Amino acid sequence: MRGIGKLTAAVAVALMLMAGGSADAKETIKIGAFFDVSGPAAVIGTPTKLVADMVVDKINAAGGVNGKPIELIVGDTEGDPAKAVNIAKKFIYKDKVAAIIGPTRTGTGMAVKKIIHAGKVPAFMTVGGDPVIMGGEKLGPFDWVFKSPQRSSVAAKRLFMYLKEKGLTKIALLTASDGFGKDGSRWLDKLAPEFGIEIAAKEGFNPKDTDMTTQLTNAKNAAPQAIVVWTIGPAGAIVSKNRAQLGIDIPLFQCHGQPDPTYIKLAGSASEGDRMPATKLMVADELPDSDVQKPVIQEFVRLYTEQYHYDKQFPINTHSGYAWDAIMIVAEAMKKAGSDAEALRRAIEQTNGYVGVSGVYTLTPEDHNGLDVDSMVIVAVKDGKFVMAP
Incomplete structure (x- = not known):
C-alpha cells in the first residue's frame, strides 16, 4: 500500500509537469x-x-x-x-x-x-x-x-486653487469631529494663508448629526463668500439640505470624500451647484484623449459596469x-x-x-x-x- 501511495504521488507530479505546472503550482x-x-x-x-x-x-x-x-x-x-x-x-x-x-x-x-x-x-x-x-x-x-x-492636504490645495481662481477668499468651515474631519480642518487652517484665504468662521459637528442649522446660521453670520464642508457620508448631504432650507445662497463646497451619486440622492435638488474636488473618474467622458489616465479609467468603468x-x-x-x-x-x-x-x-x-x-x-x-x-x-x-x- 505504501508503494501504491508513492506511485500515486509520482503520477500526480508527472501530470502537473506535463500540464506545464510544477509541484507548487497551486501556491497562492x-x-x-x-x-x-x-x-x-x-x-x-x-x-x-x-x-x-x-x-x-x-x-x-x-x-x-x-x-x-x-x-x-x-x-x-x-x-x-x-x-x-x-x-x-x-x-x-x-x-x-x-x-x-x-x-x-x-x-x-x-x-x-x-x-x-x-x-x-x-x-x-x-x-x-x-x-x-x-x-x-x-x-x-x-x-x-x-x-x-x-492626501487631505492635496485635496485642500486643489480646492483652494479653485477658490482663489474664482475670487472666493473669505470662507466658513464646517468640519466633522472624527479623524477625517480633524485632518481636513488641520490642513485647511495651515494652507489658507498660502492661498490668501481668510477663514471667517469654524464650526464642528458629529458625523452622525442629523441637523446642521445652528452651524450654518453661525457660518452665515460671519459673512463668508463660500462655505466649505469636510466630512464623508450622509452628513455632507444634510448640510446641503439645511443650507437650502435656511435660504442661504452662499456657494457650498464639499471635500474629496463626497463625489458620489449617493450624495446627490440624499441631498436632492439642494445639491444643484455644489462643488468639490474629485478624482478624474467622476468625469471620465469629459477627459481629453491626451490624458494618460483616460484609457485606464475607461477600462475600469467597462469592467465595473459591463x-x-x-x-x-x-x-x-x-x-x-x-x-x-x-x-x-x-x-x-x-x-x-x-x-x-x-x-x-x-x-x-x-x-x-x-x-x-x-x-x-x-x-x-x-x-x-x-x-x-x-x-x-x-x-x-x-x-x-x-x-x-x-
Missing part, C-alpha cells in the same frame, strides 16, 4: 483586505471590497504574479477600530499575508498603524486622512504604510478606484521584488509613474501616497449629475 500569494463592509461607512467599504475582487480576478486571469494567483482574504471592520486591530493581527500572524489592503476610514487606519509597523507587512490603505502616512513622535513611523486616495454590473447597486463614485490602484501597485511591486516583506516594501516605495484610476503615482520614502493636485479636478452637480465645474 495571500493578501489581506479589510473594509467597512457593514456599519456606517458600508456604502464606501462594500463597493471597495467588490473592486478588490474585480482587480484580483483581472490579475489572476493574466497569469497572477510571477505565475502565482493572488488569494484575497477579506475581513469586515464594521467601522470599529478594535475589530480592525484584531483583523490586522489575524492577517499578519495567522494568515501570514504578504500585504494588506484597506481599511476604509482614517480612524481605523490609525488604530492598526502600530500593529502593521510591528508586524512588518506592507499595507496599502484606502483611507482619506493623512496621519496614516505621517510620522513624528505623535503619529509614529509610517515605513510600512501607504495609501491610494489623495462585466461585473456593480453599478446597479453601487454607482461609481470617487472612492471606486482606490482598491484597484492599491492592489495594482502592490502586484507590480511583487513582480519585481517577490513576497519578501522588506523587499516588497522597498519596491512599493519606488513606484514611479504608475498610471492608475485615481492618478499617476510616484512614491518616495517621504511620500507614501505619490499623488499631487494634477490628479484632481473640481466637479459640480448639474441636473442631478457630476460634471466638470466651470
Whole structure:
C-alpha cells in the first residue's frame, strides 16, 4: 500500500509537469483586505471590497504574479477600530499575508498603524486622512504604510486653487469631529494663508448629526463668500439640505470624500451647484484623449459596469478606484521584488509613474501616497449629475 501511495504521488507530479505546472503550482500569494463592509461607512467599504475582487480576478486571469494567483482574504471592520486591530493581527500572524489592503476610514487606519509597523507587512490603505502616512513622535513611523486616495492636504490645495481662481477668499468651515474631519480642518487652517484665504468662521459637528442649522446660521453670520464642508457620508448631504432650507445662497463646497451619486440622492435638488474636488473618474467622458489616465479609467468603468454590473447597486463614485490602484501597485511591486516583506516594501516605495484610476503615482520614502493636485479636478452637480465645474 505504501508503494501504491508513492506511485500515486509520482503520477500526480508527472501530470502537473506535463500540464506545464510544477509541484507548487497551486501556491497562492495571500493578501489581506479589510473594509467597512457593514456599519456606517458600508456604502464606501462594500463597493471597495467588490473592486478588490474585480482587480484580483483581472490579475489572476493574466497569469497572477510571477505565475502565482493572488488569494484575497477579506475581513469586515464594521467601522470599529478594535475589530480592525484584531483583523490586522489575524492577517499578519495567522494568515501570514504578504500585504494588506484597506481599511476604509482614517480612524481605523490609525488604530492598526502600530500593529502593521510591528508586524512588518506592507499595507496599502484606502483611507482619506493623512496621519496614516505621517510620522513624528505623535503619529509614529509610517515605513510600512501607504495609501491610494489623495492626501487631505492635496485635496485642500486643489480646492483652494479653485477658490482663489474664482475670487472666493473669505470662507466658513464646517468640519466633522472624527479623524477625517480633524485632518481636513488641520490642513485647511495651515494652507489658507498660502492661498490668501481668510477663514471667517469654524464650526464642528458629529458625523452622525442629523441637523446642521445652528452651524450654518453661525457660518452665515460671519459673512463668508463660500462655505466649505469636510466630512464623508450622509452628513455632507444634510448640510446641503439645511443650507437650502435656511435660504442661504452662499456657494457650498464639499471635500474629496463626497463625489458620489449617493450624495446627490440624499441631498436632492439642494445639491444643484455644489462643488468639490474629485478624482478624474467622476468625469471620465469629459477627459481629453491626451490624458494618460483616460484609457485606464475607461477600462475600469467597462469592467465595473459591463462585466461585473456593480453599478446597479453601487454607482461609481470617487472612492471606486482606490482598491484597484492599491492592489495594482502592490502586484507590480511583487513582480519585481517577490513576497519578501522588506523587499516588497522597498519596491512599493519606488513606484514611479504608475498610471492608475485615481492618478499617476510616484512614491518616495517621504511620500507614501505619490499623488499631487494634477490628479484632481473640481466637479459640480448639474441636473442631478457630476460634471466638470466651470
